[in-house]
Amino acid sequence: DADVTQTPRNRITKTGKRIMLECSQTKGHDRMYWYRQDPGLGLRLIYYSFDVKDINKGEISDGYSVSRQAQAKFSLSLESAIPNQTALYFCATSDPTPGQGYEQYFGPGTRLTVT
Amino acid sequence: DAKTTQPPSMDCAEGRAANLPCNHSTISGNEYVYWYRQIHSQGPQYIIHGLKNNETNEMASLIITEDRKSSTLILPHATLRDTAVYYCIVRLRGNTGKLIFGQGTTLQVKP
Numbered sequence: 001d002a003d004v005t006q007t008p009r010n011r012i013t014k015t016g017k018r019i020m021l022e023c024s025q026t027k028g029h030d031r032m033y034w035y036r037q038d039p040g041l042g043l044r045l046i047y048y049s050f051d052v053k054d055i056n057k058g059e060i061s062d063g064y065s066v067s068r069q070a071q072a073k074f075s076l077s078l079e080s081a082i083p084n085q086t087a088l089y090f091c092a093t094s095d096p097t098p099g100q101g102y103e104q105y106f107g108p109g110t111r112l113t114v115t
Numbered sequence: 116d117a118k119t120t121q122p123p124s125m126d127c128a129e130g131r132a133a134n135l136p137c138n139h140s141t142i143s144g145n146e147y148v149y150w151y152r153q154i155h156s157q158g159p160q161y162i163i164h165g166l167k168n169n170e171t172n173e174m175a176s177l178i179i180t181e182d183r184k185s186s187t188l189i190l191p192h193a194t195l196r197d198t199a200v201y202y203c204i205v206r207l208r209g210n211t212g213k214l215i216f217g218q219g220t221t222l223q224v225k226p
Contacts, residue, residue, distance in 0.1 A: 004158070033213075042202065042216030043159065058213065090158050103149075104214060106158030 003027045004107035006091050012113045013081050021076045021110050023091030032074040033092040033104065034058075034066060036085075043090060049074055081114040088112075119203045124221045127197075133190040135220050137203030140184045146206060148179060149214070150188045152199040159202065159216075162188065193224045 004025045013019050023032065030051045035043040035058075045058030047066040055066055063085060067075045078085055088111050092104040120138040127133040139148065149164040163170055163177045165186070170177045176189040190197055202219040 040218075042218055043214070044216070045213055048213065088156060092158070103161040103164070104151075104159075105161070108158055109156065111156075 004091060004093055004105055006089075006107040006110050008110060009108065010111045012115065014115055015082055017081050019078045019081055019112070021078075021089055021091075021112070023074045023076070023107055025072050025074075025091075025093045025105075025107075027093050027095070027105060028071070029093035029095045029105075030071060031094045032068065033094070034064075034074065034076045035090045035092065036060065036087040037090065037109075038087050046076065046089075078112075078114075081112075083114045086112060086114045119205055119217055121201075121203050121217065121220045123218065124223070126223050126225055127190075127193045129195060129224055129226050130192055133193040133197065133222055133224065135188040135190075135201050135203075135222060136185065137188070138185045139203070139205045142183050142205050148177065148183075148186050149204045149206065150175070150177065151202045151204065151214070151216075152197075153202070153219070154196075154199040162201075193222075195224050195226065198222060198224045 007022045033048040034046040037043045044060050046064050047058050049055050049068045052068050065077045088109050090109050091107040094104045147164050147166050150162040151159040153159045163172055163175050165177045165179055179186045200219040200221050202216050204214050
């Protein structure tokens with residue numbers, strides 16, 4: 001059973017469209033993250049959230065927004081998609097409890113193509 | 116967070132130990148070394164982490180030099196399923212939790 005799920009897994013959209021990527025987790029973690037990965041590169045952080053009321057920008061937040069609807073749900077939106085947002089998007093969670101190691105657990109990814 | 120340097124690629128024969136090096140010469144005293152791997156376009160998977168002492172779990176061993184400026188991830192008996200990109204990340208354990216991914220090492224396990 002997947003602890004971190006992402007929907008959709010694949011999406012093709014046109015330039016200018018609004019699109020939402022969703023992430024759900026059953027791990028009970030407070031911290032959630034959105035990353036993007038471009039071909040041949042490592043992951044870059046877009047936004048992160050420490051709890052429902054705490055949202056923070058990452059390295060590359062321009063052109064993106066997020067919503068933390070509940071502890072278990074963290075959505076990423078592209079208000080007006082552009083081709084250079086074509087990438088693989090990952091959601092992740094972590095447990096900030098002391099002694100838990102702060103490891104991050106990643107979802108399977110959403111492959112987004114903007115034409 | 117300290118920067119890391121890894122070789123871009125390595126090969127390993129199936130059944131042999133895979134030793135993946137990482138340099139982190141600017142690491143500070145309270146920064147941990149973490150290893151993740153990513154199997155072809157899947158979400159990254161946590162492997163192991165350590166501060167000073169060597170660590171071992173069911174997946175791998177982590178050897179950190181005494182001066183902490185470098186470390187080695189050891190997969191004791193590599194299998195074809197261990198073919199992946201391996202990321203060495205150095206960060207404060209109690210910080211925002213952000214992970215700074217470099218380019219990693221692509222490990223190819225060959226039959």
